[in-house]
Amino acid sequence: MEKTTIKQDSGSLIVKGVSYVSITFFALVCLFPFALMISSSFMNEQEIVREGYKLLPKEVSLKAYKMLLGNSTQLLDAYQVTIIITVVGTVLGLFMMSMAGFVLNRKDFKYRNFFSFLIYFTTLFSGGLIPTYILMVKHLHLKDNLFAMILPGVVGAWSIFLMRNFMKAIPDSLYESATIDGAGDFRIYWRIFIPLAVPSLATIGLFSALGFWNEWYNGMLYMDSPDKFPLQYFLQRMVNQTNLGALINSGAVINTADLPTQSIKMATAVLATGPIILLYPFVQRYFVTGLTIGAVKG
């Protein structure tokens, strides 16, 4: 359509100009806190104490990172916890949700509407935080158990419906011919449905993984031992803590007066964000597709 000879009206040029300027401005606003966090993490502690966080430090220092990576076994524990809950939660969730979506889409499954409503209703009414807390701690005995961070987020009603809707696109005749060939229901799911559903599994899997990666709330509610804190909760405690020595588990002796208190907070934040920022360009495309699928029919 580049060759269109229709003359552009002046309004269109104004709209275009304003658009470019505002989008650029807003994009910079979106990036600014990230840039500030990264540059602050490389700042020299004396400069921060004297002048404060800056976008362009006078001197670049790696001290905060050296301190964090060299001394903190807790940071490594936190990484480990987050990776475990992300992998286990995402895999378990995808398996459960895809099976449910598969069953709820089967037209020969008589009670599919009843069960769909049972699942849907939970998005309307919930018992609330406190009864949930009592259930988790008193009845399921999940206090200080990693499953307390995995189970609450493992399955989502909307994700099940998203998956069910996605499966509608797969023709029934595929199932029928497989049944005639003697394949059982699970075999049909595993051998026919799963390979075809890869795009929707990827989208929902990414969202789910992101949810687990960013998990801190259940960690705060249910975890007691510091070696079971997820990354984001570890970060939150570090930012709110004035006495960092207590958080940094030292193998070597640390001179606490020498501790880069301010830059270390930002360095931890960078390390907690890092993997997402690094993966982002690759998965962003999937996210956009996922968002649009989710929006068109929730």
Added chain:
Amino acid sequence: MGLLTRVKLAGRNIVREVMKNKVLFLMLLPVLLYFLIFHYAVMPGAYVAFVDYNLNKGIFGSDFIGLKNFEFLVQNGDLWNITKNTLLYNIVFLALGNIIQIVFAIMLSEISGRWFKKVSQSVILLPNFISMVIVGVFAYNIFNFNSGFINTILAGAGLDRYEFYSDPGIWKYIIVAFKIWAGTGYGMIVYLATITGINHDLYEAAYMDGATTWQRIRYMTLPILKPTFILLLLFGMGGILKGSFDLFYNLIGTNSVLYPQTDIIDTYVFRSLVGQFNFSMGAAVGFYQSLFGLILVLVVNFIVRKIEPDSALF
């Protein structure tokens, strides 16, 4: 047919169905168990709002005190304050958020540079993917008294440092700003998808008829976005008593100086659990929130069905 026979028949039908589709039922079982345990088993627990909870006696063994918890909350003014805050914040989030998302979606659809479009879209979407804990770090990075970026600039210019963390008034704007900052990318893409769904021939025809860009936006794009806007707004209404706990807690934390203008239902319930172990009071607020949320969803769905029958949830 008698009721008993009907129940018997239904029971036999279910049993037959389960036998026939054993594998399908087994495949659905994990998810069903999940919802039964983590959602349905929790619902009766809302009863804790009506008792004087005693840890040793359990929810149903504790003394029933009826509406006393609610009475107390109304009398000390807490319920009114947090309801007002939650409602106002959510109304602003919904209205302002959607308007900004629409404006950006339209602007993005009007420009032609493909590379620019892609990059800016990714950048604006980025805040959507980081945890709110990181957003809390950003706020600390920008606003803290001793080393925050703004105070760095103020000090650099020879002005007095500003104590953001003891001024409740200013946090209204900071919270709204961060919410918009984090949510624009997502909404923008939802609206952009609707705009790109518009038949291109329509725009071509409008060009031929001599419509200006303004006229096109005013008379074509906006009306096409209206149903999506109304729908998102109405659905948002259903969750209007639910706050963004993540955002508020990470920005405000336990800084009680800021509560008068920043405390919402979710942060209040959370505190009554973690800080004060006041299970019954917190549960009363939570129950009130869930019940009104449910009623709102039903009302909103009724309205949606009147306006756009196809878009109703049920």
